[in-house]
Amino acid sequence: MKRLIAAVLLALPVAASLSAAPYDEMDYGPFLSHTFQLPNGNTTLRGIAVAFDAPIDGDVVTPPAGKGKLPNNPAKCGVIFDTELLRYSGFWSGGFITWNGVVFNGSHGGNPGPAGKLLFATNMTTGVATGQAKLVDPRDYPHGPMARQIGRYKGLHRTDKGVIFSYTIGDTQVLDMPSVAVHNKQRVLVRTINLSPSKEPRFLLVADLPKANTEADAGSMMMLQNDQDAIVAKVIGGSAGTAFAKGMRIVLEVPANAEPVQIRVGVWGGAKKDSELGAIAIEKIGKPDDLTPLTKEAKARFTETVTTQGKLGDDKGAYAVDSLTPPFKNSYKSWLRFGGIDFFADGRAAISTWSGDVWVVSGIDDKLEKLTWKRYAAGLFHALGLKIVDDQVYVLGRDQITRLHDLNGDGEADFYECFNNEAMITTNFHEFTFDLHTDPEGNFYFIKGGPVRPGGRGWDKVTPHHGCVFKVSKDGSKLEVVARGFRAPNGMGVGPNGEITTGDNEGTWTPTCPINWIKPGGFYGVPDFVPSKEKPKIRENPLCWLPHNEVDNSNGSQVWITGKNFGPLSGQLLHASYGKCRLYNVLKEEVTGQMQGGVTPILPTFDSGISRLRFNDKANALFITGLRGWQTTAQKDAGFYRVRYTGKKANLPVDLKVTPGQLAITFSDPLDRKSAGDADNFNIEQWNYRWTENYGSPQIKVSDPKKQGHDPVEVEGATLSPDGKTVTLSIAKLRPVMQMKIQYNLKAADGAAVKSAIWNTINVVGNQRGEVHVGEYRVVQSK
Amino acid sequence: MVRPFASVLVALALCSAAPSSQPGEPFKPGKLPPAEVAALAPGLTLRFYAKPDNKTPLDARRVRLAALHVPADSPPTPFIAPGPFHAKLTGYLKNPLKGDYSFKLVGTGAITLKVNDKTILTLPADTDKSVEIELTKNYNKIEIACMSSAKGDATVRLYWAGEKFDFEPVPPDVLYSRHDDADLVEKSAVREGRNLFANLHCAKCHTFQGPEKSIVPTIPECTSHAPHLDNAGRRFQYDWLVAWILNPRALRPEATMPSVLSGPEAEKQAADIAAFLVSLKSGDALPATVPNPKAADGRALAKRLGCNTCHRPDDPQKKDELGRLSHFFTAAKYAPDALGHYLKLPHRRHAWTRMPDFKLSDAEAAQLEAHLRDQSKGVLPARPKGDAARGEILFEKTGCARCHTTRPDKQTALYQLERLRALNKGCLAPKDHGKGPDFGLHADQRNALLAFLKTDGISLTRETPAEFSLRQVNTLQCNSCHRRDGESTRWHAVLEDEGKEPEKLPSLTWIGEKLQPGWTKKMLAGEHDQRARPWIKARMPAFPARADMLAVGMSHEHGFGALEDERPKHDAKLAAIGEKLIPQQGGFNCINCHAIGKTPPIAPFEAPGINLVDAALRLRYHYYQRWMLTPDRVDVSMRMPVFATDGKMTQIREVFDGDARRQFDALWHYIQTLPK
DSSP: OOHHHHHHHHHOOHHHHOOOOOHHOOOOEEEEEEEEEEEETTEEEEEEEEEOOOOTTTTOOTTTOOGGGGGOTTEEEEEEEEETTTTTEEEEESSSBBBOTTTOOOOSSSOOOSSSSSEEEOOOOOOOEEOOOOSSOOSSSSSSSSOTTEEEEEEEETTTTEEEEEEEEETEEEEEEEEEEEEEEEEEEEEEEEEEBBBSSSEEEEEBOOOEEHHHHHHHHHEOOOOOOOOEEEESSSTTTTOOSSSSSOOOOOOOOSSEEEEEEEEEEEGGGHHHHHHHHHHHHOOOOOOOGGGGGGOSOOOOOOOOOBBBBOOOSSEEEEEEOOOSSOOOOOOOOOOEEEOOOTEEEEEETTTSSSSEOOOSHHHHHHHHEEEEOOOSSSSOOEEEEEEEEEESSSSOOOEEEOOOOOOOOEEEEEOOOOOOOOOOOOOOOOEEEOOTTEEEEEEEEEOOOOTTBBSSSSOOTTTTTEEETTTSOEEEEEEEOOOOOOOEOOOOOOOEOOOEOOHHHHHSSEEEEEEEEEEEEOOOSOSSSSOOOOOOOOEEEEEETOOSSEEEEEEEESSSSSSSGGGGGGEEEETTTEEEEEEEEEEEEOOOOOHHHHHHHSSEEEEEEETTTTTTTTEEEOEEEOOOSOOOSEEEEEEOOOSSSSOOEEEEEEEEEEEEEEEESSSHHHHHGGGEEEEEEBOOOOOOSSSSSSOBOOOTTBBBEEEEEOOEEEEOOTTTEEEEEEOOTTOOEOOOOOOOEEBBSSOEEEEEEEEESSEEEEEEEEEEETEEEEEEEOO | GGGGHHHHHHHHHHHHTTTTOOTTTTOBBBBBOHHHTEEEEEEEEEEEOOOOOOOOSSSSEEEEESEEEEOSSSSSTSSSSSSSSEEEEEEEESSOOOEEEEEEEEEESEEEEEEETTTEEEEEETOOEEEEEOSSSSEEEEEEEOOOOSSSSSEEEEEEEEEEEEEEEOOOGGGEEETTHHHHHHHHHHHHHHHHHHHTTGGTTTTEEOOEEEEESSSSSHHOOOOOOOOOHBBBOOOHHHHHHOOOHHHHHHSSOOOOOSSSHHHHHHHHHHHHHTOOOSSSOOOOSSSSOHHHHHHHHHHHGGGTEEESSSSSTTTTOOEEETTTTTTHHHHHHHHHHHHOOOEEEEEEEEBBOOOHHHHHHHHHHHHHHHOOOOOOOOOOOHHHHHHHHHHHHHHHHHHOSSTTTSOOOOOOEEEEOOOTGGGGGGSTTTTTTTTOOHHHHHHHHHHHTSOOGGGGGGGOOOHHHHHHHHTTTGGGGOOOOOOOHHHHHHTTTOOOOOOOOOOSSSSHHHOHHHHHHHHHTTSSSSSTTOSSOOOOOOOOGGGGHHHHHHHHHOOTTOOOOOOOOOHHHHHHHHHTTTTTTOOOGGGTOBBTTOOOSSOSOOOOOOOOHHHHHBBHHHHHHHHHHHHHHHHHTOSSSOOOOOSSBBTTSSSSSGHOOOHHHHHHHHHHHHOO
């Protein structure tokens, strides 16, 4: 055996032998949300997998500490609850789940599934119904939750005895707790179900057996068989007449009840020859009990906090960057890649991770000497956005916005409430959902990308929710599309007056990364994401385009500096590049209703892919989190930073104005008159991109769209304003252009070197307006 | 650092804002008069002198880079005998923005670098030294003068470094010089004449009287043969042969084959020769490569290979903006199945054909044939049958046999050669060629040939690989698919009309510096078992006859000897550190995009990289460092992450305190240990 293992190890790819697998070592907590794939195309788009330790005599049980061995642990059982269709998709034994997926093993395509032997499953239909036992998929379109009158997922209670799913069936409130019982070496899935009163009968799907050909039922007991396998189920409790319905599926019927009822269902699945053992085992499932008391609170599970020491950045420049060291080493081996951040009123931060955690950080003071990291929640599905409202944490996952409740105040979430789960999802690996913000009215915003195929080009199946900015009403009841056409926008921004901005990521139909200033109903690039036959042939102009090689190849969020004491960046909009790990000041102006502007870099490169930005007014500091999850120059998996204003001179461009023949750049601090007045200290080039279905666009000459390259722009003169801050460049041939690069090599009034560049877009100048049409950039005369 | 240049710096700064100089005045860097800007072309002018203070150069040509490499005992140009030489590279460095830059010279012999007429560096005194100066925005004059050593290779390379990039060869897209330079115009005509003499196979009929005796040309193009005509009867269609022999340029305006028949008998003679050719049949009919190939498959393949980058289907007499060869008459030309056989092995009967070998499978060749037959609509009139016996005599008599053989084992050029005498008669006559062949020469081609014929002709026995490679990159139209020096490709222009972009193919700008010539040679010869970039749908064709000299020439163009590669001595400790820099955890996550041996990359999202085993074999060490430090400066369309954004430090601070150069060096040592 040993020799065999050695041989297998040698054959492993270099990748595996070089790096440990952090996804394999991580303790995900008692449950894990994801899209799951069961055999025979049985897909659970929105699922929560729950793991159980259910050893049978003879199992070699690995010690509980060795969480990394979950998939191969024969003592493990797993069950998946489908939060869209409200069914238990499958039950298996012999391991937990396969770590297949972009967040786990980096796989482009594929989703996790049972890492053991499937004991039984249910078909992809609704798991609940009222009135009559019509258990089909009731949706017009097989994505997204079912209609409220059929049933809706409400949330998950983490309890001391296990996980309880809360959902509705029509007007019935349901609590449903899975557990596993072992009798005579047989594993049985036990569901304890509590139903509130209802005047209608309710039906719950229990199990399906492929090609079932024999049914035997005795009301409270039922068996399905096919040529090889069998499923045996038993029900105890419920209102009078609670029993399995006749038919080739195992469906529990609960007649109307005036009082709350408690039910217990046991299900055994296995080989036909063992069905008698199964029947004996399910006899022992015991009586149902009231679940409500369990939902009131749960003991903390992640009790071990981690303390790290931050590192203050140097104060040489106008802005200092402090590093708040992440707890890369933690008892839970949680793989930290930060996906969202916000602050509680007391200054503590909550940070979500791509792997599905929320951590709360305290001790964020001037010196950062003792930062305490406490794991607050886990098991979420790609938690890439986080917002705190009234001191309550809202986390954006790919499956839902989860509102986290710490019912007993022990610093850990007990109730994972489904705040809104109406955004449709598919099995595609790349349709990430990003960021979470609120507007002044309290509505929530997030953004979702498209189903990019492995390799980067083209799409998998497209739904009407791909590539959208979404707005969710303050109470979570309603989701609506604000704008469409985004490819892979890792981040957006919402301003103090409800201004909405987004980034996007170069690729199919995205010639290079833009910063979009969103108009409700606007279309921003990918025609395939517009659910109409007539696809758009023109897209909204972005605020600016960003060259992928120099500025941004993969975007992060935008943030508004709402504080007034943050030096020249007060009131400014900032943009983060995930791919280049850089932060930019966004210069912007509105010209006849059209936003335009550009960016200029602010600080040196960060060591992680900076993605989420929050300005904390109380701390008068900008906080940034970063990750490394996909292509980036980042070299750390996660980063948490604080940007402080030191009061020193920034010498930064803070405004850019384009008028016919003139381009005016305003700096934060006065410039040296001689250097700023010399046109030779400026170099301007311009180029266009081509908006097509291709993956990105080459840089194309304005003078000849058939050629790649840049065109020089002649700077005929430079004059400095009396206050020494605004340089006006005379450029006779100023025209709308997708990309301009303004380089300068100047001196500040105090002699300091002022060397940098602005990359901007001119959408409108005078009566000329640029339009991005399929395949060509047009300059038109406005009326 | 060479300190005395502080004064230079001040001097340059003082005149930087002033406009360009007037004749006679010292040069003032900055803007040039519009007329001069209009006369500028990319690259520098390279002149060779008998003595350094001579006014008239022995030779002059344009070079892409501030670089030169002449191996020991080799001629510096075909027009100069081997031995020590004096050379001068002159032109402008066009700088986008005023700023400080450092310069460094690498080379042998005595070299001086002048910037804006001030001497900045001299070799050997300033070996391994660099000097920082301020460059003005726009045009700065540069001049590199070198006197080669008496022995050994002669090498010159100019490097510069700026605020955010370390030393790199001065890139070709900032170098300019006047294309109307009198020396250049004169010497270019001679060069062009030499090329024509070689490419038109003049030496198949004529001797060139040298100073002492007749020249026996040895340069590659002269020794190459026109297509062999063995088995022509199985390959070509009779009606097409008649039309072609009668007037090649009617079917292909670019044809180098002359019209050799004239007068009232021409048509009949052409028919006779064609009859002779179709009688040449060896063995059975050509076998069909695969049954029932589909034109649609061929169309898809043609698209992938980019055939329409060099070819077009419409009438050859119709002007094509991109100068592509028409395949209007291709179906009329080839006998059934013969086209597929040709496409599969284009070099079989014509080693120096420009037609690339795409290593097509039988099925692909047949599909392409089906597609081309579907596309080429040219119809030729049916011709009366000629007399094969008469044709065989005419084939010899009219001179066809001087260039073409009709049997695989037969050699050409066993004839009594004529001396070139009259320069205005026969082939060189401006109009009436009499009985001589008509090459359809334009006036400038004729003038170039005349200019060349005034030389001693010894250049036909000398070749310099650097010139050969420049020439062949043009001849083979490498720029159809590959970018070079910031120029768009023809493929881009072709697809542009369809709103599509070609695949990202490697740029040729740095190829001579980047790749080990041995590796390049194997690539050009089609000898690599595996493709370096297997994800690219297009295919790098093979040009076996040219591979060797082309690879060496590309290297010389960049100022590198064919074997020159200054590598650090292998260090196992560094390799061990390098290995740790490979994975995602603690490293650069190289394996995300790069395969290592048979291990595929993890997730090469739209940016697959070269297998690191190949990288270790292919690259020169210094290029590798430059690529790792500033990939965005090497190729603007690259997707390789810039790990050292300031050109110095990476974010992996745990290894060598973030020193990018040392980390990349360790990686280099590691990839050298990978099993080949």
